Amino acid sequence: MRILVTGGAGFIGSEYVRMLLNSPAAVPAEVTVPPPLLEPSLVTVLDKLTYSGNPANLDPVRRDPRLRFVRGDICDPDLVDRVVPGHxxxxxxxxxxxxxxSITGAAPFVQTNVVGTQTVLDAALRHETGRFVHVSTDEVYGSVETGSWTETAPLAPNSPYSASKAGSDLLALAYHRTHGMDVVVTRCSNNYGPYQFPEKVVxxxxxxxxxGQPVPLYGDGANVRDWxxxxxxxxxxxxxQDKGRAGEVYHIGGGTELTNRELTQRLLDACGAGWERVRPVPDRKGHDRRYSLDITKIGAELGYAPVIDLPTGLAATIRWYRDNRAWWEPLKSHAAL
Structure with a gap:
């Protein structure tokens, strides 16, 4: 099996590549995870290496002969058309x-998330790629006060980012319905773990x-996320990728909802700090109050269940950042975070 991973040098994409190549660097040492489902003969990473794409994320698998890296933009149709064949x-x-x-500048989000997705879909259609897995987010649904979204909930995005992802989801599903392409869409809750660019909250x-620096907490800190x-x-x-039904959407969640204040408290405790280090900041524009995904479908159909609980995962993540200053210090300095 030959797999093309776009964005494979980013936070989530690089863990997928490491997992495919049997080196899942993000797994806490004390956790036993199921063996890999897939045994690819080739994994091609296509990544533009923007500020959040980092070739160092692939260091654990760099010498694997099955890995091929292509630096390039998914919005470049000529490049994408050269890379896609054979996968x-x-x-x-x-x-x-x-x-x-996305709030301060929406154009790159529309360009990459919508036009870029359309460019990759067009190439996959042209070259008759067997399966197209489109990875998306729970943010496309907007906010939910109670209960959890199912995969049939209407899309109601509230930020330019989530609107651009909703547009890309609809494009991907339209290629299935119009052209009969083997497309599946996943929507996940808030991710955390090693190799995450240090602009995200964890x-x-x-x-x-x-x-020893303060941390900024939006608004009243009562916004709820599933981790x-x-x-x-x-x-x-x-x-x-292995067993999902073509044309379907699948939710992937972690099963632990926390307010931002509760998450902050856990991080303060783990780092030996108190609330004097917290600086309230004005709330984000259009800040969704609560996200929650129903993961019944993927559990019933595909046997998915999260195996890394939040206390274990957070502790391992904090250890990783403590032990890998050489990875994140240059990123924060360059981005002035």
Whole structure:
């Protein structure tokens, strides 16, 4: 099996690549995960290496002869048309994903997430790629006060980022319905784990606390998120790649909902800090109050269940950032985070 992974040098994509090549660096040492589902003969990574794509994320598998790396933009139709042929599966992670950046400038999000997805879909259609896995987010649904979204819930995105992802989801599903392409879509909850660019809440708070710096908490801190370890997410994507039904959407969640205040408290405790280190900041524009995914479908059809609980996963993640300053310090310095 020959797999093309777009965005494979990013946070989630690189863990998927490491998992495919039997080196899942994000798995806590004390956790036993199921053996890999897939045994690829070739894994091609296509990544533009923007600020959040990092070739160092692939260091654990760099010498694997099955790995091929191509630096390039999914919005470049000529390049994509050269890379896609010869692959049996495309797993499409590449995306602009930071909500705050989308609020200050939406154009890159529309370009990458919508036009880029269309470019890869067109190439997959042209070259008759066997399966196209489109990786998306729970944010496409907007906010839910009670209960959990099922895969049939209407899309109601509230940020430019989530709107661009909703558009890409609809494009991917339209290629299935119009052209009969073997497309499946996954939507995940909030990921955390090693190798996450330190603009997102967990690595930003952890690295700030390790450096004795304050951490910014939006609004009243009562926004609720479901937390999913990146390796559990990647296992879910692999199950969908292997056995998901064409034209379907599958939710991948972690099963632990916390308010941002509760998450902050856990991180403060783990880093030996108190609430004097927390700096309230004005709430984000259009900040969704609560996300929650129903994962009944993927569990019943594909046997998915998260295996890395939040206390274990957070502790291992904090250890990783404590032990890997050489990875994140240059990133924070360059991005002025």
């Amino acid at each position: 049996d599966v495309i797993v499409h992670f590449a995306a602009e994903s930071h909500v705050d950046r 690595p930003l708070f952890v690295t700030n606390l390790l450096d 999913l370890h990146v390796h559990d997410h990647c296992r879910g994507v692999a199950l969908v």
